[in-house]
Amino acid sequence: MISKVRTMLGNKDTSQLLKNFFSLAVLKLVNAVLPFVTLPYLIKVLGIQQYGAIVLALSLMAYFQAVTDYGFNLSATREIARHRANKRQLSFIYSKTIITKMYLLLSSLAVLVPIILLVPQFREDLLVYLLMCLMLIGQTLFPEWFFRGVERMGYITALNLIVKLSFTIGVFILIKAPQDYWLYPFLLGVSYIIVAFISHYIIMRKFNLKLIFVGIKRVKKTLKIGFPLFVNQFVPTLFNNTTNFLVGMILGKASAGYFGATRQVVQILTVFNSVVSGVAFPYLIRYKEKFGVFSKYYLILISAISLFLVLVHQYIFDIIGIKYNFDSEVFYILIAGFLAIVFYSVYSTNYLISRGYDKLVMRITIIASIIGFVLSFPLIYKFGLLGGATNIFISQLILGFGSYFYFKKINKEMKYENQKVCKK
Structure with missing residues:
Protein backbone atom coordinates (compact mmCIF):
# COMPACT_ATOMS: atom_id res chain seq x y z
CA MET A 1 0.00 0.00 0.00
CA ILE A 2 2.76 2.43 0.98
CA SER A 3 4.69 1.61 -2.20
CA LYS A 4 1.58 2.32 -4.29
CA VAL A 5 1.15 5.70 -2.63
CA ARG A 6 4.83 6.52 -3.22
CA THR A 7 4.52 5.51 -6.88
CA MET A 8 1.41 7.62 -7.27
CA LEU A 9 3.06 10.65 -5.64
CA GLY A 10 6.12 10.13 -7.81
CA ASN A 11 4.00 10.45 -10.94
CA LYS A 12 4.47 13.95 -12.38
CA ASP A 13 0.80 14.52 -13.28
CA THR A 14 -0.47 13.23 -9.92
CA SER A 15 2.07 15.31 -8.04
CA GLN A 16 1.08 18.45 -10.00
CA LEU A 17 -2.60 17.70 -9.43
CA LEU A 18 -2.05 17.54 -5.67
CA LYS A 19 0.00 20.75 -5.70
CA ASN A 20 -2.76 22.47 -7.65
CA PHE A 21 -5.40 21.17 -5.26
CA PHE A 22 -3.65 22.47 -2.16
CA SER A 23 -2.72 25.78 -3.82
CA LEU A 24 -6.25 26.43 -5.05
CA ALA A 25 -7.65 25.12 -1.77
CA VAL A 26 -5.66 27.71 0.18
CA LEU A 27 -6.66 30.42 -2.30
CA LYS A 28 -10.37 29.62 -2.16
CA LEU A 29 -10.46 28.92 1.56
CA VAL A 30 -8.75 32.23 2.27
CA ASN A 31 -11.42 33.96 0.16
CA ALA A 32 -14.19 32.21 2.10
CA VAL A 33 -12.86 31.57 5.60
CA LEU A 34 -11.45 35.01 6.38
CA PRO A 35 -14.74 36.78 5.54
CA PHE A 36 -16.43 34.05 7.61
CA VAL A 37 -14.08 34.86 10.52
CA THR A 38 -15.15 38.50 10.36
CA LEU A 39 -18.86 37.63 10.17
CA PRO A 40 -19.63 37.47 13.95
CA TYR A 41 -17.67 40.69 14.51
CA LEU A 42 -19.47 42.54 11.70
CA ILE A 43 -22.93 41.46 12.83
CA LYS A 44 -22.10 42.53 16.40
CA VAL A 45 -20.47 45.90 15.54
CA LEU A 46 -22.52 46.97 12.53
CA GLY A 47 -25.83 45.38 13.45
CA ILE A 48 -27.87 43.13 11.20
CA GLN A 49 -29.41 46.13 9.37
CA GLN A 50 -26.09 47.56 8.18
CA TYR A 51 -24.70 44.12 7.44
CA GLY A 52 -27.84 43.48 5.39
CA ALA A 53 -27.06 46.60 3.33
CA ILE A 54 -23.66 45.07 2.48
CA VAL A 55 -25.30 41.76 1.51
CA LEU A 56 -27.79 43.57 -0.73
CA ALA A 57 -24.99 45.53 -2.41
CA LEU A 58 -23.04 42.31 -3.00
CA SER A 59 -26.17 40.79 -4.57
CA LEU A 60 -26.42 43.67 -7.03
CA MET A 61 -22.73 43.35 -7.94
CA ALA A 62 -23.12 39.61 -8.55
CA TYR A 63 -25.21 40.24 -11.68
CA PHE A 64 -22.46 42.33 -13.24
CA GLN A 65 -19.71 40.02 -12.01
CA ALA A 66 -21.41 37.21 -13.95
CA VAL A 67 -21.35 39.43 -17.05
CA THR A 68 -17.65 40.31 -16.75
CA ASP A 69 -16.72 36.68 -15.99
CA TYR A 70 -18.48 35.62 -19.21
CA GLY A 71 -17.71 31.96 -18.49
CA PHE A 72 -13.97 32.52 -19.03
CA ASN A 73 -13.13 30.40 -15.97
CA LEU A 74 -14.25 27.49 -18.16
CA SER A 75 -13.77 28.59 -21.78
CA ALA A 76 -10.39 30.35 -21.36
CA THR A 77 -9.20 27.63 -18.96
CA ARG A 78 -10.03 24.99 -21.58
CA GLU A 79 -8.20 26.90 -24.31
CA ILE A 80 -5.10 27.42 -22.18
CA ALA A 81 -5.06 23.78 -21.05
CA ARG A 82 -5.01 22.72 -24.72
CA HIS A 83 -2.28 25.16 -25.83
CA ARG A 84 -0.16 25.61 -22.73
CA ALA A 85 3.02 24.40 -24.46
CA ASN A 86 2.77 27.16 -27.09
CA LYS A 87 3.98 30.54 -25.69
CA ARG A 88 2.75 32.51 -28.67
CA GLN A 89 -0.71 30.98 -28.50
CA LEU A 90 -0.82 31.53 -24.73
CA SER A 91 -0.04 35.23 -25.18
CA PHE A 92 -2.85 35.47 -27.71
CA ILE A 93 -5.40 33.71 -25.48
CA TYR A 94 -4.30 35.76 -22.46
CA SER A 95 -4.56 39.05 -24.39
CA LYS A 96 -7.92 38.43 -26.05
CA THR A 97 -9.44 37.30 -22.75
CA ILE A 98 -8.21 40.31 -20.76
CA ILE A 99 -9.19 42.84 -23.44
CA THR A 100 -12.63 41.27 -23.87
CA LYS A 101 -13.14 41.41 -20.10
CA MET A 102 -12.19 45.10 -20.10
CA TYR A 103 -14.90 45.82 -22.69
CA LEU A 104 -17.39 43.93 -20.54
CA LEU A 105 -16.27 45.82 -17.41
CA LEU A 106 -16.69 49.26 -19.00
CA SER A 107 -20.13 48.28 -20.35
CA SER A 108 -21.16 46.96 -16.93
CA LEU A 109 -20.07 50.12 -15.09
CA ALA A 110 -21.92 52.26 -17.66
CA VAL A 111 -25.14 50.47 -16.67
CA LEU A 112 -24.41 49.88 -12.97
CA VAL A 113 -23.53 53.40 -11.83
CA PRO A 114 -26.76 55.03 -13.17
CA ILE A 115 -28.80 52.25 -11.50
CA ILE A 116 -27.12 52.99 -8.16
CA LEU A 117 -27.77 56.71 -8.53
CA LEU A 118 -31.40 56.37 -9.64
CA VAL A 119 -32.88 53.66 -7.38
CA PRO A 120 -33.96 55.22 -4.02
CA GLN A 121 -33.24 52.08 -1.97
CA PHE A 122 -29.66 52.05 -3.26
CA ARG A 123 -29.17 55.77 -2.63
CA GLU A 124 -29.74 55.13 1.10
CA ASP A 125 -26.33 53.42 1.14
CA LEU A 126 -24.81 55.23 -1.86
CA LEU A 127 -21.16 55.12 -0.74
CA VAL A 128 -21.33 51.36 -0.05
CA TYR A 129 -22.69 50.63 -3.55
CA LEU A 130 -20.16 52.86 -5.30
CA LEU A 131 -17.25 51.34 -3.38
CA MET A 132 -18.50 47.87 -4.31
CA CYS A 133 -17.57 48.80 -7.88
CA LEU A 134 -13.91 48.46 -6.80
CA MET A 135 -14.59 44.81 -6.04
CA LEU A 136 -16.15 44.35 -9.49
CA ILE A 137 -13.04 45.88 -11.10
CA GLY A 138 -10.68 43.66 -9.12
CA GLN A 139 -12.64 40.46 -9.76
CA THR A 140 -12.83 41.22 -13.48
CA LEU A 141 -9.07 41.70 -13.75
CA PHE A 142 -8.17 38.67 -11.63
CA PRO A 143 -6.85 35.98 -14.08
CA GLU A 144 -7.83 32.84 -12.21
CA TRP A 145 -8.70 31.22 -15.57
CA PHE A 146 -5.05 31.46 -16.65
CA PHE A 147 -3.61 29.76 -13.57
CA ARG A 148 -6.24 27.06 -13.79
CA GLY A 149 -5.40 26.42 -17.44
CA VAL A 150 -1.64 26.03 -16.91
CA GLU A 151 -2.35 24.09 -13.69
CA ARG A 152 0.05 26.30 -11.72
CA MET A 153 -1.97 28.07 -9.06
CA GLY A 154 0.75 28.14 -6.41
CA TYR A 155 2.24 31.45 -7.56
CA ILE A 156 -0.71 33.50 -6.42
CA THR A 157 -1.64 31.65 -3.23
CA ALA A 158 0.88 33.26 -0.85
CA LEU A 159 0.22 36.77 -2.20
CA ASN A 160 -3.51 36.28 -1.96
CA LEU A 161 -3.14 35.10 1.63
CA ILE A 162 -1.14 38.22 2.57
CA VAL A 163 -3.66 40.57 0.95
CA LYS A 164 -6.71 38.86 2.43
CA LEU A 165 -5.12 38.77 5.86
CA SER A 166 -4.51 42.50 5.50
CA PHE A 167 -8.20 42.94 4.60
CA THR A 168 -9.31 40.95 7.65
CA ILE A 169 -6.99 42.84 9.97
CA GLY A 170 -8.27 46.09 8.46
CA VAL A 171 -11.85 45.08 9.28
CA PHE A 172 -11.01 44.42 12.94
CA ILE A 173 -8.88 47.57 13.32
CA LEU A 174 -10.89 50.13 11.32
CA ILE A 175 -14.55 49.09 11.65
CA LYS A 176 -15.63 50.14 15.13
CA ALA A 177 -19.20 51.46 14.72
CA PRO A 178 -22.27 51.03 12.45
CA GLN A 179 -21.36 54.12 10.42
CA ASP A 180 -18.05 52.49 9.45
CA TYR A 181 -19.80 49.93 7.23
CA TRP A 182 -18.59 51.73 4.09
CA LEU A 183 -15.05 50.55 4.95
CA TYR A 184 -16.03 46.92 4.27
CA PRO A 185 -16.50 47.33 0.48
CA PHE A 186 -13.52 49.69 0.33
CA LEU A 187 -11.14 47.19 1.97
CA LEU A 188 -12.61 44.30 -0.03
CA GLY A 189 -12.31 46.14 -3.34
CA VAL A 190 -8.73 47.27 -2.73
CA SER A 191 -7.69 43.72 -1.80
CA TYR A 192 -9.12 42.32 -5.04
CA ILE A 193 -7.39 44.98 -7.13
CA ILE A 194 -4.00 44.38 -5.47
CA VAL A 195 -4.28 40.62 -6.07
CA ALA A 196 -5.26 41.20 -9.71
CA PHE A 197 -2.29 43.46 -10.55
CA ILE A 198 0.25 41.26 -8.80
CA SER A 199 -1.15 38.21 -10.61
CA HIS A 200 -0.66 39.86 -14.02
CA TYR A 201 2.90 40.77 -13.05
CA ILE A 202 3.53 37.11 -12.24
CA ILE A 203 2.08 36.00 -15.58
CA MET A 204 4.31 38.37 -17.55
CA ARG A 205 7.48 37.68 -15.55
CA LYS A 206 7.22 33.97 -14.76
CA PHE A 207 5.50 32.81 -17.94
CA ASN A 208 7.13 35.35 -20.30
CA LEU A 209 3.82 36.36 -21.86
CA LYS A 210 3.06 39.68 -23.48
CA LEU A 211 -0.14 41.64 -23.75
CA ILE A 212 -0.67 42.04 -27.48
CA PHE A 213 -3.16 44.14 -29.41
CA VAL A 214 -6.47 42.44 -30.14
CA GLY A 215 -8.95 44.20 -32.40
CA ILE A 216 -12.68 44.59 -31.95
CA LYS A 217 -13.38 41.83 -34.50
CA ARG A 218 -11.47 39.33 -32.38
CA VAL A 219 -13.29 40.55 -29.26
CA LYS A 220 -16.65 39.99 -30.98
CA LYS A 221 -15.55 36.52 -32.08
CA THR A 222 -14.42 35.68 -28.55
CA LEU A 223 -17.81 36.80 -27.19
CA LYS A 224 -19.63 34.75 -29.82
CA ILE A 225 -17.64 31.57 -29.18
CA GLY A 226 -17.97 31.88 -25.41
CA PHE A 227 -21.67 32.76 -25.44
CA PRO A 228 -22.99 29.27 -24.51
CA LEU A 229 -20.71 29.14 -21.47
CA PHE A 230 -21.59 32.74 -20.60
CA VAL A 231 -25.27 31.83 -20.59
CA ASN A 232 -24.41 28.76 -18.55
CA GLN A 233 -22.61 30.94 -15.96
Missing part, protein backbone atom coordinates in the same frame (compact mmCIF):
# COMPACT_ATOMS: atom_id res chain seq x y z
CA PHE A 234 -24.94 33.95 -16.02
CA VAL A 235 -28.46 32.52 -15.93
CA PRO A 236 -28.00 30.86 -12.49
CA THR A 237 -27.99 34.41 -11.11
CA LEU A 238 -31.64 34.54 -12.18
CA PHE A 239 -32.50 32.21 -9.29
CA ASN A 240 -29.40 32.22 -7.06
CA ASN A 241 -28.63 35.91 -6.81
CA THR A 242 -32.17 37.14 -7.48
CA THR A 243 -33.27 35.22 -4.39
CA ASN A 244 -30.76 37.13 -2.24
CA PHE A 245 -31.69 40.37 -3.94
CA LEU A 246 -35.46 39.96 -3.52
CA VAL A 247 -35.07 38.92 0.13
CA GLY A 248 -33.50 42.33 0.75
CA MET A 249 -35.94 44.27 -1.44
CA ILE A 250 -39.13 42.54 -0.18
CA LEU A 251 -38.32 41.52 3.40
CA GLY A 252 -35.83 44.28 4.27
CA LYS A 253 -32.12 44.63 4.96
CA ALA A 254 -32.30 42.73 8.28
CA SER A 255 -33.69 39.64 6.53
CA ALA A 256 -31.04 40.03 3.85
CA GLY A 257 -28.43 40.04 6.60
CA TYR A 258 -29.73 36.86 8.25
CA PHE A 259 -30.18 35.06 4.94
CA GLY A 260 -26.74 36.16 3.76
CA ALA A 261 -25.11 35.00 7.00
CA THR A 262 -26.81 31.59 6.74
CA ARG A 263 -25.65 31.20 3.15
CA GLN A 264 -22.15 32.20 4.27
CA VAL A 265 -22.02 29.05 6.40
CA VAL A 266 -23.01 26.91 3.41
CA GLN A 267 -20.46 28.87 1.35
CA ILE A 268 -17.66 27.01 3.13
CA LEU A 269 -18.83 23.82 1.40
CA THR A 270 -19.39 25.67 -1.88
CA VAL A 271 -15.79 26.87 -1.82
CA PHE A 272 -14.51 23.34 -1.22
CA ASN A 273 -16.57 22.14 -4.19
CA SER A 274 -15.23 24.99 -6.32
CA VAL A 275 -11.66 24.04 -5.40
CA VAL A 276 -12.10 20.39 -6.33
CA SER A 277 -14.00 21.17 -9.52
CA GLY A 278 -11.49 23.85 -10.57
CA VAL A 279 -8.49 21.56 -10.07
CA ALA A 280 -10.16 18.52 -11.65
CA PHE A 281 -11.45 20.36 -14.74
CA PRO A 282 -8.15 20.80 -16.69
CA TYR A 283 -6.91 17.40 -15.44
CA LEU A 284 -10.04 15.57 -16.66
CA ILE A 285 -9.78 17.31 -20.03
CA ARG A 286 -6.46 15.50 -20.49
CA TYR A 287 -7.38 12.25 -18.71
CA LYS A 288 -11.05 11.62 -19.44
CA GLU A 289 -10.79 7.98 -18.34
CA LYS A 290 -10.22 9.13 -14.72
CA PHE A 291 -13.73 10.59 -14.43
CA GLY A 292 -15.34 7.45 -12.95
CA VAL A 293 -12.91 7.23 -10.04
CA PHE A 294 -13.07 10.99 -9.43
CA SER A 295 -16.89 11.18 -9.37
CA LYS A 296 -17.35 8.13 -7.12
CA TYR A 297 -14.96 9.08 -4.33
CA TYR A 298 -15.67 12.80 -4.46
CA LEU A 299 -19.43 12.32 -4.04
CA ILE A 300 -18.82 10.05 -1.03
CA LEU A 301 -16.45 12.61 0.53
CA ILE A 302 -18.71 15.63 -0.01
CA SER A 303 -21.73 13.77 1.42
CA ALA A 304 -19.79 12.96 4.62
CA ILE A 305 -18.61 16.56 5.01
CA SER A 306 -22.15 17.90 4.47
CA LEU A 307 -23.55 15.55 7.11
CA PHE A 308 -20.94 16.74 9.61
CA LEU A 309 -21.85 20.39 8.99
CA VAL A 310 -25.55 19.59 9.48
CA LEU A 311 -24.74 18.07 12.89
CA VAL A 312 -22.68 21.04 14.12
CA HIS A 313 -24.46 23.94 12.40
CA GLN A 314 -26.31 25.12 15.53
CA TYR A 315 -23.01 25.64 17.38
CA ILE A 316 -21.78 27.73 14.43
CA PHE A 317 -25.03 29.75 14.43
CA ASP A 318 -24.61 30.52 18.14
CA ILE A 319 -21.06 31.78 17.61
CA ILE A 320 -22.00 33.98 14.65
CA GLY A 321 -25.24 35.29 16.12
CA ILE A 322 -27.70 33.78 13.63
CA LYS A 323 -31.10 33.44 15.27
CA TYR A 324 -34.42 33.85 13.48
CA ASN A 325 -37.58 31.83 12.86
CA PHE A 326 -36.92 28.54 11.03
CA ASP A 327 -33.15 29.20 10.87
CA SER A 328 -32.27 25.47 10.99
CA GLU A 329 -34.92 24.59 8.41
CA VAL A 330 -33.54 27.22 6.02
CA PHE A 331 -30.06 25.78 6.54
CA TYR A 332 -31.19 22.18 5.85
CA ILE A 333 -32.83 23.24 2.59
CA LEU A 334 -29.71 25.12 1.50
CA ILE A 335 -27.51 22.09 2.28
CA ALA A 336 -29.79 19.86 0.19
CA GLY A 337 -29.46 22.36 -2.64
CA PHE A 338 -25.69 22.36 -2.26
CA LEU A 339 -25.58 18.57 -2.71
CA ALA A 340 -27.58 18.96 -5.91
CA ILE A 341 -25.12 21.58 -7.19
CA VAL A 342 -22.25 19.17 -6.50
CA PHE A 343 -23.89 16.79 -8.99
CA TYR A 344 -24.04 19.70 -11.42
CA SER A 345 -20.33 20.46 -10.93
CA VAL A 346 -19.33 16.82 -11.36
CA TYR A 347 -21.54 15.83 -14.28
CA SER A 348 -21.86 19.16 -16.12
CA THR A 349 -18.56 20.94 -15.61
CA ASN A 350 -16.22 17.99 -15.32
CA TYR A 351 -17.95 15.63 -17.74
CA LEU A 352 -20.22 17.39 -20.25
CA ILE A 353 -18.29 20.67 -20.62
CA SER A 354 -14.89 18.97 -20.56
CA ARG A 355 -16.11 16.96 -23.57
CA GLY A 356 -17.51 19.98 -25.41
CA TYR A 357 -21.25 19.65 -24.63
CA ASP A 358 -21.48 23.37 -23.82
CA LYS A 359 -24.85 23.95 -25.49
CA LEU A 360 -26.45 20.98 -23.76
CA VAL A 361 -25.35 22.30 -20.37
CA MET A 362 -26.59 25.73 -21.39
CA ARG A 363 -30.09 24.32 -22.01
CA ILE A 364 -30.16 22.61 -18.60
CA THR A 365 -29.02 25.80 -16.90
CA ILE A 366 -31.52 28.02 -18.74
CA ILE A 367 -34.48 25.79 -17.82
CA ALA A 368 -33.48 25.60 -14.13
CA SER A 369 -32.76 29.33 -13.92
CA ILE A 370 -35.98 30.47 -15.58
CA ILE A 371 -38.03 28.25 -13.25
CA GLY A 372 -36.13 29.67 -10.26
CA PHE A 373 -36.56 33.23 -11.49
CA VAL A 374 -40.32 32.80 -11.98
CA LEU A 375 -40.80 31.16 -8.58
CA SER A 376 -38.56 33.55 -6.61
CA PHE A 377 -41.01 36.40 -6.02
CA PRO A 378 -44.10 34.34 -5.05
CA LEU A 379 -42.13 31.97 -2.80
CA ILE A 380 -40.32 34.77 -0.95
CA TYR A 381 -43.44 36.93 -0.71
CA LYS A 382 -45.53 34.03 0.66
CA PHE A 383 -43.04 32.07 2.79
CA GLY A 384 -40.23 34.54 3.57
CA LEU A 385 -36.75 33.11 4.08
CA LEU A 386 -38.08 29.53 3.87
CA GLY A 387 -39.43 30.39 0.45
CA GLY A 388 -36.10 31.87 -0.60
CA ALA A 389 -34.20 28.74 0.44
CA THR A 390 -36.80 26.50 -1.25
CA ASN A 391 -36.51 28.45 -4.48
CA ILE A 392 -32.73 27.95 -4.54
CA PHE A 393 -33.15 24.23 -3.78
CA ILE A 394 -35.67 23.66 -6.59
CA SER A 395 -33.41 25.27 -9.18
CA GLN A 396 -30.29 23.48 -7.94
CA LEU A 397 -32.15 20.15 -7.93
CA ILE A 398 -33.08 20.63 -11.60
CA LEU A 399 -29.45 21.48 -12.42
CA GLY A 400 -28.10 18.41 -10.61
CA PHE A 401 -30.72 15.97 -11.88
CA GLY A 402 -30.54 17.29 -15.46
CA SER A 403 -26.74 16.98 -15.53
CA TYR A 404 -26.82 13.42 -14.20
CA PHE A 405 -29.58 12.43 -16.64
CA TYR A 406 -27.62 13.58 -19.69
CA PHE A 407 -24.41 12.09 -18.33
CA LYS A 408 -26.10 8.68 -18.15
CA LYS A 409 -27.68 9.11 -21.57
CA ILE A 410 -24.42 10.11 -23.30
CA ASN A 411 -22.43 7.47 -21.47
CA LYS A 412 -24.93 4.80 -22.56
CA GLU A 413 -24.77 5.99 -26.18
CA MET A 414 -20.97 5.91 -26.14
CA LYS A 415 -20.93 2.34 -24.80
CA TYR A 416 -23.41 1.30 -27.49
CA GLU A 417 -21.24 2.86 -30.21
CA ASN A 418 -18.14 1.13 -28.83
CA GLN A 419 -19.96 -2.22 -28.83
CA LYS A 420 -20.94 -1.71 -32.47
CA VAL A 421 -17.33 -0.97 -33.38
CA CYS A 422 -16.10 -4.07 -31.54
CA LYS A 423 -18.63 -6.31 -33.35
CA LYS A 424 -17.44 -5.01 -36.72
